[in-house]
Amino acid sequence: MGRLIFIGFPGLGLVASHLPHRNGPAEEGTRNQFGHDSASRQRVFRRPVVIIKWNYVRQVALARRFKADRECAVPLKEIELTKENTGGFAALGITGVLLKGVEAAGMTEPKPIQTQAIPSQLEGQDILGIAQTGSGKTAAFSLPILQKIIGLGDKRRPKTARALILAPTRELAVQIEQTIRNVSKSAHISTALVLGGVSKLSQIKRIAPGIDVLIATPGRLTDLMRDGLVDLSQTRWLVLDEADRMLDMGFINDVKRIAKATHAERQTALFSATMPKEIASLAERLLRDPVRVEVAPQGTTASEITQVVHPVPTKEKRRLLSAMLTDADMRSVIVFTRPSTEQMPSCAILSATAMMLRPSTAISRRMHASAR
Incomplete structure (x- = not known):
C-alpha cells in the first residue's frame, strides 16, 4: 500500500506524490526528544517526494525521505529537474x-x-x-x-x-x-x-x-x-x-x-x-x-468590486462621508465630485473632513484633469 501526501510550498503550488511503505515494521530504537526513532533514521526510500512548480519550468526541487510511521527520516536534499513548459x-x-x-x-x-x-x-x-x-x-x-x-x-x-x-x-x-x-x-x-x-x-x-x-x-x-x-x-x-x-x-x-x-x-x-x-x-x-x-458583458464591474448606492440629500453628504471614513474597513478612499467651480467649497469641506478623521492620510485633489 502507498499513501498520498500533499505538500504545500510558497510559490510552488501544491503537488502530490505516492510513497510506498517499507517492507516490515520499523525497528524499535532510542527515541529523541522529538519522539523520532533513531534506530530507523538511516533507512530511506528509493522514491523521494518531489515538488515541482506547476508550470513545469526548470526548478530546484525538494526531496524528503519519510519513515513508515510518517516521521521525517533524513534532511532535505536538492534535486535538479528539467521539464518542458507545455501550458x-x-x-x-x-x-x-x-x-x-x-x-x-x-x-x-x-x-x-x-x-x-x-x-x-x-x-x-x-x-x-x-x-x-x-x-x-x-x-x-x-x-x-x-x-x-x-x-x-x-x-x-x-x-x-x-x-x-x-x-x-x-x-x-x-x-x-x-x-x-x-x-x-x-x-x-x-x-x-x-x-x-x-x-x-x-x-x-x-x-x-x-x-x-x-x-x-x-x-x-x-x-x-x-x-x-x-x-x-x-x-x-x-x-x-x-x-x-x-x-x-x-x-x-x-x-x-x-x-x-x-x-x-x-x-x-x-x-x-x-x-x-x-x-x-x-x-x-x-x-x-x-x-x-x-470577457464580461458591457458595463459590468470586475468581480473584485462591490457597488453600493447611498441615496442621501445634499446637506447630509458630509455627515455620511464622516461616518464612512470612520469605518475601519475603509482603508483607502477616493472621493469624486463634479469638476465645476461651484464645487470648490464642497471639495474643501470634504478634504477638511478627511484630514480631521485621518490626519496621516495623504490627500490629493486633482482639479480639471481633462485639461491635462
Whole structure:
C-alpha cells in the first residue's frame, strides 16, 4: 500500500506524490526528544517526494525521505529537474526571456482576456477588447508587443517609440509601465512615461534617444508632438486603454491626431469597458478587421468590486462621508465630485473632513484633469 501526501510550498503550488511503505515494521530504537526513532533514521526510500512548480519550468526541487510511521527520516536534499513548459503563457506563444519574466512576476495561469487576445495579437491582428479594470488586460495587450520588440535589437531612431500605449489618467499610465517593467526585467526593454502635471524636461530626455514602449496620457503627448519632441512615424504598435474614459474626459480628438501620426502599417488594440457609439465609431476608424474579445458583458464591474448606492440629500453628504471614513474597513478612499467651480467649497469641506478623521492620510485633489 502507498499513501498520498500533499505538500504545500510558497510559490510552488501544491503537488502530490505516492510513497510506498517499507517492507516490515520499523525497528524499535532510542527515541529523541522529538519522539523520532533513531534506530530507523538511516533507512530511506528509493522514491523521494518531489515538488515541482506547476508550470513545469526548470526548478530546484525538494526531496524528503519519510519513515513508515510518517516521521521525517533524513534532511532535505536538492534535486535538479528539467521539464518542458507545455501550458500557461507558453501555450499562448510567449517564449524565451519574456516567459521567464512573466513567471518571475508570479503570473502562471493566463486570465480569460489574455487567453483570447494574446495569440491573435502575436499573429498581427488588431484587437477590439471589452474588458473591465482588474481583468488582466494590461498583460493581454503588452505581452505580444514585448515579444515582438525583443527580436528587433537595440537600434532605434531618436525621438521615436516602437510602441505607444495611451491611457486616460496618470495613475493608470504608471500602473501599466510598472507591469511592463515587472515582466521584462531581463529583456532590456526601454520604457518612458509622458504625463501631465509633472516637468516635461525629464520626459523629453528619456525619449530623446528613442525608446521601445511609450506610455502616455493624450494631453501631454499632444503637447510634445506639437513641439516636435516626439516622432511617432515609426510607431508600429498602438494601444488605447480604457477608451471610454478617454471619451468622457474629452481626449478623443487628441487620440485621433495621435493615431494619425503613427506608422501607416501599425497594429492597433482598443480596450474599453463599454462600447458607446462614439467608441464604436473610433474603433471602426482605427482598427482593421479586428478580432473582438470580451470577457464580461458591457458595463459590468470586475468581480473584485462591490457597488453600493447611498441615496442621501445634499446637506447630509458630509455627515455620511464622516461616518464612512470612520469605518475601519475603509482603508483607502477616493472621493469624486463634479469638476465645476461651484464645487470648490464642497471639495474643501470634504478634504477638511478627511484630514480631521485621518490626519496621516495623504490627500490629493486633482482639479480639471481633462485639461491635462
